[in-house]
Amino acid sequence: MNVVASNKVQSMTASIFQEVADRKLEAIKRGMNVIDLSVGSPDFPPPSYVVDTLVKYAMDPTKYGYTLRGTAEFHEAVCYFYKQRYGVDLEPEEEVLQLMGSQDGLSHLATAFINPGDYVLVPDPGYPIYEENVILAGGNLYSMPLVEENQFLPKLDEIPEDILAKTKMMILSYPGNPVTALADRAFFEKVVAFAKKHTILVVHDFAYSELIFDGNPQISFMSIPGAKEVGIEFNSLSKTFNMAGCRIGYVVGNAQALGVLSSLKGHVDYGVFFPIQKAATVALTSDFSALQTQVKEYEVRRDALISGLAKSGWQVVKSPATMFVWAKIPSGWTSRQFAFELIDKAGVAVVPGDAFGKLGEGYVRIALVQPKERLEEACSRIHEFLFQYSE
Ligand SMILES: Cc1ncc(COP(=O)(O)O)c(C=O)c1O
Structure with a gap:
């Protein structure tokens, strides 16, 4: 066959x-x-105390069941991390959702939010799953060129009105992969206003939030006034704490959007292994x-x-x-x-x-x-x- x-x-x-x-x-x-x-x-x-925690809990045979969701302790740890590192206040239950790596959330985005005929704005060049999740869900793509002459920022004013009328979501990532550029606050403020005007859900991928060099500022999209009304932000323990194989990440921000993703996740997975959640909690609350x-x-x-x-x-x-x-x-x-x-x-x-x-x-x-x-x-x-x- x-x-x-x-x-x-x-x-x-x-x-x-x-x-x-x-x-x-x-x-x-x-x-x-x-x-x-x-x-x-x-x-x-990963830091040795992260490995020690993982080993300690992995030795406990009672910790091998489905976890179904992030522990309250993990949610609190994400809030602590976001406050300490980016000055952002988050509500632990409604504004944090645990993921099996940020890839888990990114791959389900369009399935959660997009109907046939809807458009998603994606960066070109961009991390492949941004486009692929839209293709899998049967949505339409509109590529936003990222070119050196414009500091690798999309020109929002050049997106045609007829596309914007059908656009439900836009995906951004600063610093990103493969384009390693940073965005400043002024750009993010423009994005918030643009998203409000056109009713677009902003998805910001912040997987490299802790690999920012030369003393450049680490700007979470969530630290921009109004961002929580229009957007969500993905983050991960993969690069920050070298836990890529552990498959643990999270998304923060707009509670309604996280609720939609969470209900989809309820059908597709049964949660992250408890020892990994414990290790991640320790990592997020360490002294950095x-x-x-x-x-x-x-x-x-x-x-x-x-x-x-x-x-x-x-x-x-x-x-x-x-x-x-x-x-x-x-x-x-x-x-x-x-x-x-x-x-x-x-x-x-x-x-x-x-x-x-x-x-x-x-x-x-x-x-x-x-x-x-x-x-x-x-x-x-x-x-x-x-x-x-x-x-
Ligand atoms: C920009 C970006 N976002 C998300 C991911 C997915 O990371 P993870 O699923 O390990 O959190 C990667 C992985 O390389 C990435 O480069």
Whole structure:
């Protein structure tokens, strides 16, 4: 029997990531020592007290049942974290919803809020699930170009009125993936006014809220007056506390919107493993000194990569945030040619920019998920590669 994916699944963009993974494997099979800078999974460990908590509760056989929802303690911990880190007050029961990673919530967004014919505004380039969740739900997409000339912010005034009349939701992420740009308060204020005027639910993905460099301000969308009336914000323990494999995150903000997501979740999952919830609670209420150290370490890696690439004449913009460098590639290549050849010939794995949308063409995403020395080794391999294969 030939089992064929639905049209919806076939139109999703995951195939590029698969191709990167396949080429990586092939290179390894050929005996290459591949430096993998393709996947945004942190290589740093979680704080030791987080691991200790997880182990302690995992040893208790009474903690293996369904949890169904976030514990009250976890909800309180999110409120504490948001107050401490971003100066935002949240109501623990109504304005916090626990997720199995923010991906869990992002993938169900359009199913929860969108009917056929409704439009969703998404960034291009953007994190793939923003588009894919809309495709899966049968909604319509309108891409908001993020270009360097406009500091990677969408031009809201250029979205046509007839699209706005049918738009129910917009997705933003600052700092984002792959575009690592930050938004300022003035932009977010404009978004709140725009959303009110056109009755649009704003979804802000703040997964990289704690990887912001060079003393730039960490601005939660929820700290903008009126934001809770129009929006929700996703956050995660994956990057902040290096708990990506634990699958725990949350969404905060508009109580009505969270209620809708929560009722959908009631049908699709039965909650996060209790020991993981406990570990996450400890992480969110810690003294946060580990966060500062971590930011410094990512800054060191970023600087090593940027200056290493500059030695080959490849000038790349310094990321103000996140664990990525969004690098415009040298001329003469497409993103895919460049990324795939780089894996095949140099054993350095990065993601071609068009995996994130049409406007990602001409870029690659490089993840800072290896120690400085390994990034320096990647730079020397890239140096050789450019010398041998560039026009
Ligand atoms: C921008 C962005 N949002 C959300 C996620 C999902 O993270 P998680 O489901 O681990 O919370 C990622 C993961 O890489 C991401 O890059």
